[in-house]
Amino acid sequence: xxxxxxxxxxxxxxxxxxxxxxxxxxxxxxxxxxxxxxxxxxxxxxxxxxxxxxxxxxxxxxxxxxxxxxxxxxxxxxxxxxxxxxxxxxxxxxxxxxxxxxxxxxxxxxxxxxxxxxxxxxxxxxxxxxxxxxxxxxxxxxxxxxxxxxxxxxxxxxxxxxxxxxxxxxxxxxxxxxxxxxxxxxxxxxxxxxxxxxxxxxxxxxxxxxxxxxxxxxxxxxxxxxxxxxxxxxxxxxxxxxxxxxxxxxxxxxxxxxxxxxxxxxxxxxxxxxxxxxxxxxxxxxxxxxxxxxxxxxxxxxxxxxxxxxxxxxxxxxxxxxxxxxxxxxxxxxxxxxxxxxxxxxxxxxxxxxxxxxxxxxxxxxxxxxxxxxxxxxxxxxxxxxxxxxxxxxxxxx
Numbered sequence: 001x002x003x004x005x006x007x008x009x010x011x012x013x014x015x016x017x018x019x020x021x022x023x024x025x026x027x028x029x030x031x032x033x034x035x036x037x038x039x040x041x042x043x044x045x046x047x048x049x050x051x052x053x054x055x056x057x058x059x060x061x062x063x064x065x066x067x068x069x070x071x072x073x074x075x076x077x078x079x080x081x082x083x084x085x086x087x088x089x090x091x092x093x094x095x096x097x098x099x100x101x102x103x104x105x106x107x108x109x110x111x112x113x114x115x116x117x118x119x120x121x122x123x124x125x126x127x128x129x130x131x132x133x134x135x136x137x138x139x140x141x142x143x144x145x146x147x148x149x150x151x152x153x154x155x156x157x158x159x160x161x162x163x164x165x166x167x168x169x170x171x172x173x174x175x176x177x178x179x180x181x182x183x184x185x186x187x188x189x190x191x192x193x194x195x196x197x198x199x200x201x202x203x204x205x206x207x208x209x210x211x212x213x214x215x216x217x218x219x220x221x222x223x224x225x226x227x228x229x230x231x232x233x234x235x236x237x238x239x240x241x242x243x244x245x246x247x248x249x250x251x252x253x254x255x256x257x258x259x260x261x262x263x264x265x266x267x268x269x270x271x272x273x274x275x276x277x278x279x280x281x282x283x284x285x286x287x288x289x290x291x292x293x294x295x296x297x298x299x300x301x302x303x304x305x306x307x308x309x310x311x312x313x314x315x316x317x318x319x320x321x322x323x324x325x326x327x328x329x330x331x332x333x334x335x336x337x338x339x340x341x342x343x344x345x346x347x348x349x350x351x352x353x354x355x356x357x358x359x360x361x362x363x364x365x366x367x368x369x370x371x372x373x374x375x376x377x378x379x380x381x382x383x384x385x386x387x388x389x390x391x392x393x394x395x396x397x398x
Contacts, residue, residue, distance in 0.1 A: 003052040005074040007039060007067055011306050014041045018176045019065045019073065023047075024056050030076065037073065042180035044273075044309065045302035048073075055080025064173035112139045120144055181272065188333045193369040196328040199381045201388045203344050203359045206230055209391055221286035228264065229288040231316055233394045234387035235339060236260045236281045239314060242380040244372045245337040245365075246313045254371060263312035263332060264292055268299035274332060275304050276312045320344065320361065329366050336371045339384065340364040
């Protein structure tokens with residue numbers, strides 16, 4: 001009798017997940033507790049292990065398909081014969097052409113979208129020659145068209161061929177995480193009275209301090225000293241000064257938090273995620289940096305746990321690492337504020353009547369005007385500026 005592979009519970013609020021990548025194909029041998037499938041919820045990804053050893057006899061749900069929690073997505077035949085040595089069966093011959101959203105990886109080969117596969121064939125290229133820019137390392141048709149090589153047919157460079165080859169479309173299901181991000185951003189703008197205020201910070205002193213101690217910091221703590229730990233600690237000081245930015249609205253009540261759980265936006269394999277640094281007020285610089293580094297590494301592999309994304313009283317988003325000079329970040333509800341960081345640029349500034357070159361950064365605070373007044377918003381950002389321009393204030397809490 002076949003053993004059913006079901007979608008496990010992924011949290012009380014999660015009722016539906018999206019089928020991601022099948023790690024095995026029909027006919028493959030699987031060991032008990034060996035990961036067979038990756039599913040994506042609105043909060044994170046999860047790997048589903050096999051409940052029994054046997055042959056993966058039937059796959060019932062395709063990648064991109066939405067299924068309910070506890071749904072049966074595959075069947076395993078426990079009476080199937082294991083291959084010699086207990087290793088998975090090798091794939092019988094070349095992989096067949098599959099339908100969108102993507103072909104599964106085989107033997108380390110890149111994922112090639114169907115339109116891209118046709119374009120590769122027409123141009124006499126292989127997937128390994130092309131730089132993949134699609135999500136999850138997928139080779140898109142645009143990647144093939146952008147690639148030029150002496151081995152490619154010269155006709156591919158002709159205007160007529162380029163025009164005909166470029167005008168193609170691919171439909172890829174929106175991921176659960178991207179759906180959730182879109183929903184929450186729209187909710188934030190619909191349900192809150194958002195206002196953004198700006199300031200600029202002279203980063204020269206922080207940069208000098210970091211340069212002076214970065215080697216010793218790395219040697220002692222095993223992690224690099226970045227700017228984010230300074231901003232996290234500065235944000236805590238500013239939140240202590242203006243508690244409304246650390247609060248939230250629940251119905252007709254204002255909930256003031258006496259703790260500081262700071263969300264730090266990091267880029268992940270499926271999009272932007274905001275894991276939470278719990279009780280940031282109790283952590284030292286090294287502990288903050290280690291936490292952020294750990295989040296960054298795991299976010300790339302979609303290994304952030306759902307509980308690490310929940311809660312949070314304030315958020316910091318650093319668009320500067322991507323080159324952003326100025327932006328208006330959107331509050332992550334039910335929070336009441338978010339701090340946006342931007343690129344550091346050398347600019348001429350007037351200091352004590354002299355024009356000098358200083359390392360400057362624009363910062364932005366978006367806040368819920370229902371809870372935070374303009375004066376409080378400006379004061380909060382001014383406190384961030386004071387702490388960053390004179391970092392000793394963070395240590396002395398003055």
